[in-house]
Amino acid sequence: MALEARGITKVFPGTRALDHISLTLRRGEIHALCGGNGCGKSTLIKILSGVLQADSGTVLLNDVDIDVTQVKPAQVHELGLRVVHQDLAVFPDLSIAENMMLGSGYPVARGRIQWRETRRRAQAQIDRFEIPARPENLLRDLPVGTRAQVAIARALQDVSENRGIVILDEPTASLPSHEVELLLAAIRRLAAQGHAILFVSHRLDEVLALTDRVTVMRDGRVVARHETAKLNESELIESILGRRADEIGMRHSARPLGNPVLQTRGLTAGPVTDIGLEVRAGEVVGIAGLLGSGRTELLRSICGDLPKKSGTVVVNGKRAEFRRIDQAIGAGVVMIPEDRPRGAVFPDLPVNDNLDVGVLGRYWRWSGFRNAAMRRDDAELRTRFRVKSESGSVQMKSLSGGNQQKVIIARWLRRDPVLLLLDEPTQGVDVGARADIYTAVREVTENGGAAVVVASDLEELTLNVDRALVLRKGRIVAEVTGADLNVHRLTELIYADDAKSGDRDG
């Protein structure tokens, strides 16, 4: 056994986050930890990694007994445990090479940092993990998916064979399928070398494809343990949600489409080149493409967050010359960004205040501010999106990652947008909430709105959009609908001339 945890319990004011959790991890095993948003996965990981102390319980790490009520990160690090958290903990203003060396220590000779050696070592990790970037690239200039790859490479760079206990907390949350495959292959190699891997993911296809065993948590308890080989997807979904899997179906448009809500002609901005796009009322259009293909920039250029070089954007028949994002919001065009911590969350404010951003004006009447009505609406939204929080007045940062994402989505959907631009909307979100989010998107489109969704998870895309466009090097190179709208076909199109050009990211 690499890890044996027994009876781990942790209570926060008002929440029993962990209630007698037991978990074992064998050498050479890839073990999935699954569960809905807020079930306690992150809390357990924090305790195992010594960042947070448990109230009670025991942990053996490589046969060494740890006092979980006093444990510190240095102690578990020493025993070979490594974690990559979903917030990545990379330094955005430093280069890849510097981020790597902050994990392992800089090479120094005669009191000086050896920059050439620093770059060489970073390049070796970049090659090993096939990261589409160079050692000198700053992390903030990279897409979130690439940052995740750097974080993983940094954590694993000094883990020696047969000793590591590696906890990967949603490592693939924003990676496109091609990158995911490479990463999963790397994880399999680590397990084959005798490391023990705890793989935490909401992507159930990866859990099924990669892992040997699955432990499922719900409301702070272990509710099931499975041998992955004997498990299918619906059993896993039911185990996680405690409700039937067939509630989570396909959501395609049932009605004929209406007038165009969004039209672009010759739209050129940043890497995005000559985009002609038409999205009609009632329609959800997906954008598929590799990291760096211009997916995010396309959304940003539509809502005025990225200056246009040329071309036109028309919303509901009117020329839209958005130069700032607030002008777009005023016209009912809402973009929900990929990078939640940077763009959309107020961590120290209450959950309700995070929901209320931008709608306060609605609650003013001649008689005064209708606080009770606003709070009622907040409560209704929290219920509808199944936001797991003790109340609306707790700080946003006390919510689990997935629940924060649900709050952001709810915030923007309550403004009745006409055009929704969603960048990786289900990052860190559990299988049930993913369905809730797309149902809410469908409500917008059924009411005459339209949506454009960027998602790396191609299965999610095919299940939820009516039509998908494939972006390569800033250009739309294909469109798929109907029977062609499947993962296999999209993958083919995304990588179509990749092998020939050898240029993955454009």
Ligand SMILES: Nc1ncnc2c1ncn2[C@@H]1O[C@H](COP(=O)(O)OP(=O)(O)OP(=O)(O)O)[C@@H](O)[C@H]1O
């Ligand atoms: N510092 C804290 N103070 C109060 N409550 C907390 C704190 N941290 C976590 N919680 C609560 O503990 C519960 C478990 O949260 P945790 O972050 O472990 O969930 P999770 O399973 O990792 O969810 P997700 O999949 O959304 O990341 C939640 O109800 C959360 O609101």
